[in-house]
Amino acid sequence: MSYPKWNLSPDRFFDPEPAQRKVARELYESIADLPLICPHGHVDPRVFADEDYSFGSPTQMLIIPDHYVFRMLYSQGIPLEALGIPRRDGGPVETDHRKIWQLFADHFYLFRGTPTGVWLASEFVEVFGIEEKLTSETAQLIYDQIEACLQQPEFRPRALYERFNIEVLTTTDAATDTLEHHRRIRESGWHGDIRPTFRPDGVVNIDTPGWREEVCRLSEVSGIDITSYSLYIQALEQRRAFFKEMGATATDHAAESAYTEELSPAEAESIFQRALKGQATRDDARRFTAHMIMEMARMSIEDGLVMQFHVGSFRSHNRLIYERFGKDMGADIPLETEFTRNLHALLNKYGNDPRLTFIVFCLDEDTYARELAPLAGHYPAMRLGPPWWFYDSINGMIRYRDLVHETAGLYNTVGFNDDTRAFPSIPARHDLWRRVESNWLAGMVVRGIIDMQDAREMAVDSAYGLAKRAYRFG
Amino acid sequence: MSYPKWNLSPDRFFDPEPAQRKVARELYESIADLPLICPHGHVDPRVFADEDYSFGSPTQMLIIPDHYVFRMLYSQGIPLEALGIPRRDGGPVETDHRKIWQLFADHFYLFRGTPTGVWLASEFVEVFGIEEKLTSETAQLIYDQIEACLQQPEFRPRALYERFNIEVLTTTDAATDTLEHHRRIRESGWHGDIRPTFRPDGVVNIDTPGWREEVCRLSEVSGIDITSYSLYIQALEQRRAFFKEMGATATDHAAESAYTEELSPAEAESIFQRALKGQATRDDARRFTAHMIMEMARMSIEDGLVMQFHVGSFRSHNRLIYERFGKDMGADIPLETEFTRNLHALLNKYGNDPRLTFIVFCLDEDTYARELAPLAGHYPAMRLGPPWWFYDSINGMIRYRDLVHETAGLYNTVGFNDDTRAFPSIPARHDLWRRVESNWLAGMVVRGIIDMQDAREMAVDSAYGLAKRAYRFG
């Protein structure tokens, strides 16, 4: 039987114009095999701690944990239950993984021309060696093939880490995390470089559900009985030191808005006490987060951890889905964001200090040229993160460089990060970035904006050097 | 005498790169002759009700009713009076249509590279068979040619409807409209498929001038004496049923902002009573509209009418022009718009219901990638309308796909609608869309993002299938 085949062009994502394509290919070839630097992501460290870890079924690996995949299916009326997404109340969901896979294949046309579609094609072909396009007809055949792969030792996470040529990979971990998996990895003697990242949102944003429980946990893990704001700060500093000891080079912070403000110690203490009593207001929460972001910048100057700031997502917009399935269900929607006024306090206090590396990510592309590039193009401490989430895509990357480069240049940006839970998609994501960046540089070469010598150096920096230096690896 | 000629390239609007152009042409040829689906527009149903209807003079057909045309002339200092636009006070305006036409021709250079320029060129050549470019020199010659055409039976609206290969065309009609012209069309036995759309803005937005008179009219046509909010809702439901009976498959709603909020019945009643007394405040109006948009979504779930929502125009920005000439005079200016927070109430209540099709149009392209694509890419009920008004243009369409597609995919969008009063421009508008879409798909093909098989199916959906299915025709 003959089914339609994937057709991964060796020149994919390059401009069709032959002169530009030639230069793009040349640049791409010069960087395609550089090791992968993965300075920000959400892979579970457990997958490396257990050397026999398996990804389970194709459905378990590729559909159930990937909200990029199931939100698109949901948008077209397919219930999450039918996709096997577990309900919080333990209610019934589809458990037949082949049936879920078939449903996915029946609707795979929804992903045409989307990043998910492109990553999956690349993953199928290059990780699993599959030749046929995923359709209703080929669904079970492909399921068989992936299932067979996943039973081989070559498809254990550690083996893939090596095959993918990863140089370093960081995870994202709560401030209260004991980093046990990271400890097991280190103790195992495996040479893979897996590092934690300090993400204290759960203890910093006082309006997070379960904040008080998190603070109790922070007391426990730090051994500091957090009864005051200053003990709270001490505990955070102590956790940062622990993360650093465990290999962390960075922290990460999320907020709905970029607002920063320095509270007096008395104000901070009184908001903190209200929060402990469950009496904090919405405005308290807003100001406390604004203040803590500044505190985190101060600590970064002191301990040298690079600071990442992810801004502008309205989390769990769909209450029904949140109540039934929880968070991270594809219902986080970007918000309009403002940086010029909101970062004024932080940048004025810490932005001139070259010891700080403050990397900003945003979901509002309108701020790229208007606010972020001018800020990053002025303050020594500030850098601009790569296009994030919805913008981690071909067009998202093209717009990013188009809007950012002329003001901020290349060297106020920090290369790529894959920001993914989906470990097997990592090479596809970096490859896409490298191709799009090569094509961007080639576009400037053929337009006489830069010469080939400059382009070559910029390509290596974009693919490898910028991320490695910005995150202070090695 | 030899004048410069129009030069309508068969490859117009395609990328010049030969490989992409070849694919674009192939895709375009596969869809160029598909029937036109016109699910949203402003053609007067009268033109089809009267089988001998004539468009009048070239000036009456192409200049006087078209605010796209006369606003550009006005922006360069030509008074609307000189263009024959009727004044509200009946004051003198130019009545010599040849003189107006000459003025238009003298300034036709203003439209170079604009959608209006491109549509008109296509209309002149393909509808009226004119060869010469419109200039000061050719003005009267071309006037003669169009005038001669308009006297032929082949240029009656019904004949053009057939020549244009229209499969279905909808009009936009007030809730209080008796749909008399639609009734006449149906009774005439003509096979053209002309359908009304239910647009209740005049009775829903309580700050519309003349709102109370409109509510009286609504009482009359519905036979329900509207003395309370609940009778008002009943009357609206009854009108929707009547529109549906007359062939409507959709409703349409306009608002300055996308704000939605559900009022309690008591609040709704008390605002409604204040409005009846002419005592409603600005905030009452804002909240009442926000509430009624939600009510309309509820009704759509119940009666199956597709719901369109057009957001973000500051109507009649120029008071002088409004006072002298009325509304729709080219002085409606877009406003910055927010959807993530504003649609929260509506989408949380109705967005998970697949019986609802809620199509959003906006005039703030910044929301495409940031808000609309993520919302449409999650909620089963929501779809994104095509680029609207100022963005119904080559670059507007390119930006739309560039910004929307990677997150929402093709299938959370609804194809094209021409949204025009200018019936003879309809083929030009659809043709432009089909060309630009073919070129967009070709761009993805030659970049290896999609293959030709996928592109072919997407082209047909974009040109025909998406609109037909979204609007529930046939």
Place this chain on the structure above:
Amino acid sequence: MSYPKWNLSPDRFFDPEPAQRKVARELYESIADLPLICPHGHVDPRVFADEDYSFGSPTQMLIIPDHYVFRMLYSQGIPLEALGIPRRDGGPVETDHRKIWQLFADHFYLFRGTPTGVWLASEFVEVFGIEEKLTSETAQLIYDQIEACLQQPEFRPRALYERFNIEVLTTTDAATDTLEHHRRIRESGWHGDIRPTFRPDGVVNIDTPGWREEVCRLSEVSGIDITSYSLYIQALEQRRAFFKEMGATATDHAAESAYTEELSPAEAESIFQRALKGQATRDDARRFTAHMIMEMARMSIEDGLVMQFHVGSFRSHNRLIYERFGKDMGADIPLETEFTRNLHALLNKYGNDPRLTFIVFCLDEDTYARELAPLAGHYPAMRLGPPWWFYDSINGMIRYRDLVHETAGLYNTVGFNDDTRAFPSIPARHDLWRRVESNWLAGMVVRGIIDMQDAREMAVDSAYGLAKRAYRFG
């Protein structure tokens, strides 16, 4: 010794696709040698007043006065002191110009692909005849070459003015300026056409530091003792008349927001009196500026001076830098801007008057398509200025036309202005505009949107005619 060379392609900034490139080149060649119209800029008139004026050292000419250059170096951690930027307190800064130049050359890679990089390359090659790329190795060699040039009479400003083929150049001057340099230029008999522009921000924005001193100076230069709002208005009108007499054809106004509002005479007087006493509030300042912008439009209608309005910069965002070095230090950051509501008062009062030319510049590209093009495409008085500051760049220009043209057309825009302090960079800036515009028009030609005849006329208008007519020169 052989160093890498600059490679200024004769086809630079053109699309690589051969058909488009050919048309772009043809259009560019037809306009490349047109005289330069420089209707808005910041060149110091002193450089023309003194016929022996020299630009000093290469460092003095190219680095110390150019915040585009030093802000990028600062963003990467190089202190401004090390670049010889004078401190307000007279504290020590680097004085060895060769050492500064070396530091600049060592970091010249930061400017790859930026407008500054492109302008400087063009300036080095075409103004100074330098062949080698600027690198650590060639730094001193190139310093020598530029230094040698600057000692030649051919590199005096007046000689360069002629060599650059400038037809008219305007400066920007405070309302209180005596225009002494302009007077000297006129009296010198030199035929260069250097004109002042009336920029009254210092006396109009009552929250400007030193406002009262500026008003005293205004009293002095006008001979009107400004004790009341109406005398203040008289003094401003008198200064405008003086500027006009001295050759000015335009005024210029800067504001953080585009807000306009007409105050009653009593309100204006009472805010003015509070300001004289140093008691004006922030809101007073906001409303007074809003009102004065409207007053300036009124005066423009009366005296015929073209009105420029530059909106949306958060000046001196970095307090440390402001305190140490003053303003214009590369720390001005754009703000989100709104025009539809904010210009409502001004445009309703004066926007229908064709005697007024009101040219708007902004730093928020989101408003191009959404607000500015629709406003300029309707109101007879309004025009849209070219891409400003961060957007005076290849991509900035491409986005500008992409977003503006389809709604506003070419003739509601006003061509180019270089807006620069850096006199020797003027030809590079105009050349870049002419190339990018030629390429834009060529793109429309090869896509069949306009024909070659139209493109040729549009090219001349873009490069020369629009600016000359909009600013009422000659």
